[in-house]
Amino acid sequence: MFLKLTIEYWAISRLIPYQRALRKNNQAVKRMVAQLREFGLRLPLLIMGAGTLIAGDLRLKAAKELGLEEVPVIVCDDLTPAQVKALRLSIDRSSAWSTWDLGLVALEMGELKLMNFDMSLTGFEPR
Numbered sequence: 001m002f003l004k005l006t007i008e009y010w011a012i013s014r015l016i017p018y019q020r021a022l023r024k025n026n027q028a029v030k031r032m033v034a035q036l037r038e039f040g041l042r043l044p045l046l047i048m049g050a051g052t053l054i055a056g057d058l059r060l061k062a063a064k065e066l067g068l069e070e071v072p073v074i075v076c077d078d079l080t081p082a083q084v085k086a087l088r089l090s091i092d093r094s095s096a097w098s099t100w101d102l103g104l105v106a107l108e109m110g111e112l113k114l115m116n117f118d119m120s121l122t123g124f125e126p127r
Contacts, residue, residue, distance in 0.1 A: 003078075007044050009070045012063060015045070016052045022092050025058045031123070032062035038121050044072040046087070054084055055091045 041063060045056030053060060054076055063071050079087065105124065112119060 005074050007072050007074060010047070010051070010073045011070050012060070012068060014051045015047060015060060015071070015073075016050070017057060017060065018053045018088070021057050022088065023057070025061070028058055029061045029065055031120075032058050033065050035121055035123075036062050036066060038118070041068070041071055044074045046076050046091075047073045048084065049075050049077040054088055 036059070041059060043056070043059065045060060046054040047056075048054065060071065076084065076087075109119065109122065109124060112122065
């Protein structure tokens with residue numbers, strides 16, 4: 001099923017962090033701040049219509065740190081409470097479903113290095 005998604009811009013003050021944040025990410029806020037400064041906030045937060053966060057906790061913390069007044073969101077009121085819980089878990093877990101092709105990662109990193117790009121913004125530790 002494919003949905004037509006609508007991106008809205010909401011004031012950060014309207015958003016309510018999920019009280020059971022499933023991942024501990026305070027140590028990563030500075031890195032996300034650096035990424036948002038470089039690339040902008042290009043991935044909307046998922047929320048319920050009342051403002052409760054479904055996904056995007058780290059991006060929200062970084063946006064607050066940067067003093068942003070509003071962020072892009074997608075309202076997911078079409079989901080049941082069970083679907084919201086399952087979606088939250090699956091989004092956080094899905095990054096572990098695949099493995100890296102380290103040869104291609106090295107190729108990308110090498111090209112970025114030749115471009116004099118700040119390698120720390122990739123999330124990988126430069127060698």
